[in-house]
Amino acid sequence: MSDATSTTPACPPVTSPDLTTFARVDALGLRVDAQQIWPDKAILFCSLVTVDDRCPRCGAGGRVHDQVLRRFTHLPVGRRPTWLSVRVPRFRCDGCGRVWRHSLKTVARPRSKLTRAADWWALCQVVLDHTPISGVAAVLGISWDTAHMAVTDVGTQLLIDHPGRLDGVEVVGVDEHAWRHTRKGDKYVTVIIDLTPIRDDTGPARLLDLVEGRSKKAFKTWLEAQTDQFRARVAIVAMDGITGFKTAAAEAVPDATAVMDPFHVVALAGDKLNATRQRVQRELTGGRGRADDPLYKARRTLRTGRALLTDKQKARLSALWAIDEAVPLEVTWLTYQDIIDAYRHPDADVGKKLLTSVIDRIKTAVPAGLEELAQLGRTLEKRRDDILAWFDHPGSSNGPTEAINGRLEHLRGIALGFRNLVNYRLRSLALHRRQWSQGRHLSDPARWRSGGSGW
Template identity: 40%
Template sequence: ARLGVRAIRWAIRQLRFEGATILGLARQLGTTWNTVWSHIKPCLQAASDDPARFTGIRVLGVDEHVWHHQDRRHRGPRELTGIVDLTCGEEHPTARLLDLVPGRSGTVYKNWLEERGEDFRSGIQIATLDPFQGYKNAIDDQLQDATSVLDAFHIVKLAGDALDEVRRRVQQDTTGHRGRKGDPLYQIRNLLRASRDRLTKRQQERLREAFTADEAHISVEVAYHCAQQVRDVFHQATPAQGRRLAAHLIERLPTCPIPEIARLGRTLRKWKDAFLAYFDTGGASNGPTEAINGIIELGRRTARGYRNPTNYKLRMLLIAGGLDASTHTQL
C-alpha cells in the first residue's frame, strides 16, 4: 500500500526512459496499479506545475494531436493542441513538450499564451506552425514581436497534394475511371512525389513516357515541374537564393492556368510572410514538434490508450517533456 522514495524514483525512470507501463511496474513491485499511480501522479503534477519549465524559451512550436478516436462525450475533445519548446540549448538539448491543451483552435492557443504572462510572451522570438489560420491568428494576437515561420514540410506537402489532384483529374478525364494497373499516370504516382534529384535514369524515362502518352498529360507535367520548384526552394545553395525563388513562385503560381496549381499559388501568397521567414530565421522548422507527436503516439500505444485526460497529459509530459519529477519525490 506504500512505496518508498527509491521505488518511486525507479518507477518514474522506467516510465520515462524504458517505455514501461503502470501495470507492468505494479507487477514488478508486487503491488497494484492504483498504488503505483497514486505515488507517481503527485510527483508528476508538482513537476508540471513548476513555473521554471517555462523560462528561457525563445522558439515555440505548435501542432494538433489526436489522443483518442472514440465518442467525445466520454473523453472530451478528440484533438489536443500541443505546445513544444524548440529552443535547443545546454539545459534542454532537444525539443520538449510544454503542454497539451484540450481542443484545436486559435482560441485555445491564444488563451494558453495569455495565461503564460507577459514575460514569457516577450521572450518568444520565433513561432513555427503548420498552415492552420487559427494558430496564426493566436500568434499575431499574443506574440506580436515574434516571427511566424511556416513549416517547410507542410509547404512541400501542399505542392505534392496539388500535383496529386491534377494527376487524378486528368486520369479521370482521359480514361473515365480511377487509376488502374497499367494506366500511365497511375504507374508514376509515387515517382511524382519523389525529388527529381534522386530519380534514376530509368525512373526519369518512365516519367517522360507517361507525360508523352497523351496530349492531356501536359497538365500533369507542368504541375510536376511546379511542385519540384517548390521543393527546390529549400535546397538552394544560400538562403538568399531560396528566398528569391520562393518570391518568384509566390508571384507566378497564382496565374497558372491549371486550377489546382493556381490555388496552391494563392495559398502560398496568403502565407507569404511566414513562408519567406524560413530563410530569415536560419531554417526554423516545426519538424521537432512532429517528432514529439511521434513520441506521444508511441507512449499512447504502449499503454493501449488512455481514459483520463489528466493522466494522459502527465504521462506525455514525462516522456516527451523531460519533467524532472525526481526532485518532487516525497513520502
C-alpha cells in the same frame, strides 16, 4: 588439495547497520526503533525525531494526550515492499483545550499512503525506466489506483506545474494530432514544442504541453495562461498551415515571427499535385487509376525530387509528358519541383528569391485548367511572409514537432490507446522529461536523499 590460506589481515568486526540511514527515513524526519521481517514484506517501526507541541491555533504549549499509528508504504528493499509504522503523538492545548495531531508533512503528502521518497521512486520508475504502473504497484505492494494517483500527483507537480519548465523558451513549435479514434469528445490535441535547442544546436526539441482541441482558441488560451515574461521572450512560432494557429500567435504574442516550415509547404504543394493527377486520371479513363495506367504508376515518381530521379523514373515521366492531356499535370509538377529546389538551395538568400518568384508566378492569372495550381497560388500568397520567414530563421523548422508527434503516436500504440486526456498528457510529458537536461533532475542522488522534497 590443501586448505587455502591468506596473508591478509582479518576483517574488522561487522557492526549493526543504522536502519534509519539505510532505509532513508532520516530525510523524512523519522528514526527507526524496531523492525519486523516477513517473507513478503518488511515493517519498520518509527518515531518522530523532533516534536513540536505548540498549538497551531493559539501558539500555547500542549501536553501529550495520546498516540496514534500511521502506516505508509516506503522505498522497497530489493523487490520486497517496506511499510513504515509511525507513532504520531496527539497533544491537548493547555490554553484553548484543542486536541491536535502532530504534522506529518515531511513524511508524506496530505492523505497519501506513500512516503515522499516512495512517491519519487515511483515517478522515476515510470519516467526513467518506462515501468508500467502495474509493475510499480507490484513492487510497492499497493493497488494500481494508489500507484497511479501518486505518479499523477507528483508528476503533475514536476512536469506541469514546475515554474522552471518554461525557462529559456524562445522558439515555439505548434502542431496537432489525433490522440484517440473514437466518436466521444474531441479527438484532437494541440501539441506545443520548444524548438529553442534546435535553433541553438544545443539539444533535441522538447515537449512543452498538450492542449485539447486544434483551434485558435486552444493555442491562444495556452499562450495567455503563461506569464508576461514568457510571452515577451517568445521570438518565433513555427507552425503548419492552420490559420487558427497563425491568428492565435498574432494576438497572444504579436512581437513573435510566424514561420511556416518547409515540410508543410512542400506537403501542401504535393497534395495539389496529387489532386491534379487524380483529376487528369478521371478525365482520361472516367474513373480511378488502375495498376496499368501510366498516371497511376507514376504517382510516387511525381513526388520525388528531380535531383533524385533515376534513369527509369525519368523515362517514365518523359512518356507521361508525351500525353497531351497531361499538360496540366506537367505544369503543376514543375511548380512542385521549383518549390523543392528553392528549399534545397545551399544559399538561403538565393533560395528565398527562387521561392518568391514561384509565389509571384502562380499567385494570379493562372491559365484555365489548372484549378489546383491556382488554389496553391492563393494559399502561398496568403501565407507569403510566414513561408519566406523560414529562410531568415532556418533553425525554426517544425520538423522536430512532427517527429515528437510520431513518438506520441508510438506511445499511444504501446498503451493500446488512452481514454483519459489527463493521463495521456502526463504520460506524454513524462516520456519527454528525459530530454530536459537528460533527466538529471530525476536521477540526481541529492533528490533521493531529500526524498524528492526539493521540488
